[in-house]
Amino acid sequence: METCFLTTFVIILLFCLAETCYGGGVMFSSLPQTLVVSASPQQGQGNCSTLLYTAEKTHKHEESSVLNAGEDTITLTWGLNQSFTADMADQLYKNVIVKLCYAPISQVDRAWRKTVDNLSKDKTCQFTIVNKPYQRNQSSDQWMVEKDVPTATYFVRAYAYNSAGEEMAYGQTTDDGKKSSNLFEIRGITGRHLSLHVASACFSAFSLASLFGLFWMERRKVSVKK
Ligand SMILES: *[C@@H]1O[C@H](CO)[C@@H](O)[C@H](O)[C@H]1NC(C)=O
Numbered sequence: 545m546e547t548c549f550l551t552t553f554v555i556i557l558l559f560c561l562a563e564t565c566y567g568g569g570v571m572f573s574s575l576p577q578t579l580v581v582s583a584s585p586q587q588g589q590g591n592c593s594t595l596l597y598t599a600e601k602t603h604k605h606e607e608s609s610v611l612n613a614g615e616d617t618i619t620l621t622w623g624l625n626q627s628f629t630a631d632m633a634d635q636l637y638k639n640v641i642v643k644l645c646y647a648p649i650s651q652v653d654r655a656w657r658k659t660v661d662n663l664s665k666d667k668t669c670q671f672t673i674v675n676k677p678y679q680r681n682q683s684s685d686q687w688m689v690e691k692d693v694p695t696a697t698y699f700v701r702a703y704a705y706n707s708a709g710e711e712m713a714y715g716q717t718t719d720d721g722k723k724s725s726n727l728f729e730i731r732g733i734t735g736r737h738l739s740l741h742v743a744s745a746c747f748s749a750f751s752l753a754s755l756f757g758l759f760w761m762e763r764r765k766v767s768v769k770k
Pocket residue numbers: 563567568569570662663664665
C-alpha cells in the first residue's frame with residue numbers, strides 16, 4: 545500500500561517536472577487558485593475636468609462602473625486564500641504580479657487578445673498593475689488606469705511566481721468558467737468624446753469668468769466717469 549502511494553507520488557512529481565515545471569511554458573489550467581483578489585473601481589475626483597465630468601455623467605445616468613484611462617483609479621487587494629496552507633505558499637511564492645485582463649466579450653475576433661492555456665503564449669492579461677514580493681497577508685494598492693489602456697471590458701488576475709519566475713498559482717476577480725461576473729469597463733483616451741465636452745465645459749467656465757470680469761471693468765469705468 546505504502547509503496548503504491550510512493551510510486552504514484554513519484555510519477556506525479558516526474559510528470560510535473562516533465563510537463564509543466566520545466567517543459568517550457570506553464571499551463572494555466574494546471575495552476576491552483578490559491579490567491580484571493582479584489583478590485584474596486586473608483587472614479588477620480590479633484591479637478592475641474594473630473595468634477596465636470598462626474599456632473600455630466602450623473603446627469604446622463606451613466607453606469608458608474610465605467611473608468612476613464614488616465615483619470616480613474618482601481619483599489620486592489622490580494623493575498624493568500626486562508627483555506628490553503630500558508631507554509632507551502634510562503635516557501636514557494638516569491639512575488640505576485642497583478643494584471644489587468646481582457647474579458648471574453650472584448651476578445652471576440654481579436655487574435656491579439658486570445659486566451660491560450662500555455663501561459664507563455666497567453667494574451668489575456670497584457671497590463672501589469674502591481675509587481676510586489678509575495679506576502680501571505682492581504683496587501684492593497686491603488687492603481688490609476690494608465691493612459692495607454694484601450695477601451696474594453698476587463699477583470700483583474702494575480703499570479704504568484706516562484707524564484708525561477710514561473711507561475712505557481714493565481715487568483716482573479718471574475719468566475720473561473722465563463723469569466724462573466726464582476727467585470728468593469730475602461731474607456732480609453734481615444735474614442736472618448738465626453739472629454740472633449742469636458743474640455744469645452746472647462747473652457748466655457750473660464751470664458752464666462754472673463755466675461756464677468758470685463759463686464760465688471762466696464763461698469764467700473766462707467767461709474768468712475770460719473
Ligand atoms: C509553450 O509555449 C512556449 C513558447 O512558444 C514553448 O516553448 C513551449 O514548448 C510551450 N509549451 C508547451 C507545453 O506546449
